[in-house]
Amino acid sequence: MKLFDPLHVSLWGKRQLTPPTPQKPFDEGLFFCNFLLLLYSLNMKKFRSLHFGISSILLFFACGHTSEKEAVSLTKQVEEAPNQKILIHEDGMTISTRFETPEGFNRVNPTTNSWAAYLQSLPLKTHGTKVLNFDGTLKTNTAAYCAVVDLSLHGNQNHQCADAIMRLRAEYLFEQKRYSEITFLFVSGKNFVYTDYLAGKTPTSANLWSYLEKVFAYASTLSLDKQLTSKDSKDLQIGDVFIKGGSPGHAVVVVDKCTDRNGAVKFMLAQSYLPVQDIPILVGDDGKSPWYNLDFGDYLYSAEYTFSKHQLKRF
Numbered sequence: 001m002k003l004f005d006p007l008h009v010s011l012w013g014k015r016q017l018t019p020p021t022p023q024k025p026f027d028e029g030l031f032f033c034n035f036l037l038l039l040y041s042l043n044m045k046k047f048r049s050l051h052f053g054i055s056s057i058l059l060f061f062a063c064g065h066t067s068e069k070e071a072v073s074l075t076k077q078v079e080e081a082p083n084q085k086i087l088i089h090e091d092g093m094t095i096s097t098r099f100e101t102p103e104g105f106n107r108v109n110p111t112t113n114s115w116a117a118y119l120q121s122l123p124l125k126t127h128g129t130k131v132l133n134f135d136g137t138l139k140t141n142t143a144a145y146c147a148v149v150d151l152s153l154h155g156n157q158n159h160q161c162a163d164a165i166m167r168l169r170a171e172y173l174f175e176q177k178r179y180s181e182i183t184f185l186f187v188s189g190k191n192f193v194y195t196d197y198l199a200g201k202t203p204t205s206a207n208l209w210s211y212l213e214k215v216f217a218y219a220s221t222l223s224l225d226k227q228l229t230s231k232d233s234k235d236l237q238i239g240d241v242f243i244k245g246g247s248p249g250h251a252v253v254v255v256d257k258c259t260d261r262n263g264a265v266k267f268m269l270a271q272s273y274l275p276v277q278d279i280p281i282l283v284g285d286d287g288k289s290p291w292y293n294l295d296f297g298d299y300l301y302s303a304e305y306t307f308s309k310h311q312l313k314r315f
């Protein structure tokens with residue numbers, strides 16, 4: 001074993017012996033402590049289910065080569081490690097089965113066959129699917145969404161933000177056979193009613209889409225903003241719409257909601273955009289999950305647009 005490095009020449013030309021840098025011995029105790037912390041940070045359910053007392057015992061025996069201060073510090077890290085809830089189930093194929101509620105929150109259970117229940121059950125494309133524009137190109141802002149609704153655009157080039165919301169509303173009412181309620185306001189001020197458009201024909205998915213293509217062409221955020229009814233943001237419900245009428249304007253629809261026992265509320269948003277594209281589920285205000293806090297203040301900063309709290313409306 002070499003105790004010294006080779007001879008070293010000093011600035012004065014003399015040869016000196018330079019002692020080696022001491023090597024810290026491998027500390028298997030510290031290694032095991034860090035391994036325990038790694039398991040905890042990886043959210044391993046079986047490991048997290050162990051009582052903290054067991055973790056403390058393991059750390060006590062594992063940290064024999066560390067100082068008392070280091071052992072206490074490591075133990076505290078395990079104790080304070082976040083017990084995070086898994087929020088995305090990749091195999092879920094609807095909004096309510098893909099996305100879990102945050103820790104301490106429970107999903108709102110709407111009435112069967114309601115507008116809210118319909119939105120919670122919207123079909124989703126396979127996890128990881130990218131949003132496509134109407135021409136098949138990829139949506140540029142891939143960080144704005146965390147899922148894609150599985151509904152075809154049928155090649156339509158007018159399926160913008162308000163159009164997507166009117167489309168969802170019309171398809172819900174069609175599914176419930178409430179045909180006479182399918183009506184939308186044109187920018188011109190005309191009410192365009194589906195049953196009038198049918199002129200006695202039997203309602204079909206084909207002639208509903210034909211009707212909607214006319215709605216997409218002659219209605220917009222300007223007209224939908226006038227058609228909807230304003231409401232207090234504190235009373236936000238699934239199916240409500242944040243909308244700013246204009247050219248351009250924008251609109252997003254609330255597709256899910258959850259609450260905790262203290263009355264805190266979180267909600268989820270969907271939209272279409274420009275260029276015309278699939279309907280994505282937007283990333284929430286934490287930049288990871290799809291949930292937004294209702295206590296957002298005067299302005300809601302959605303993934304791609306800012307709304308005032310006074311711009312919430314309902315059908």
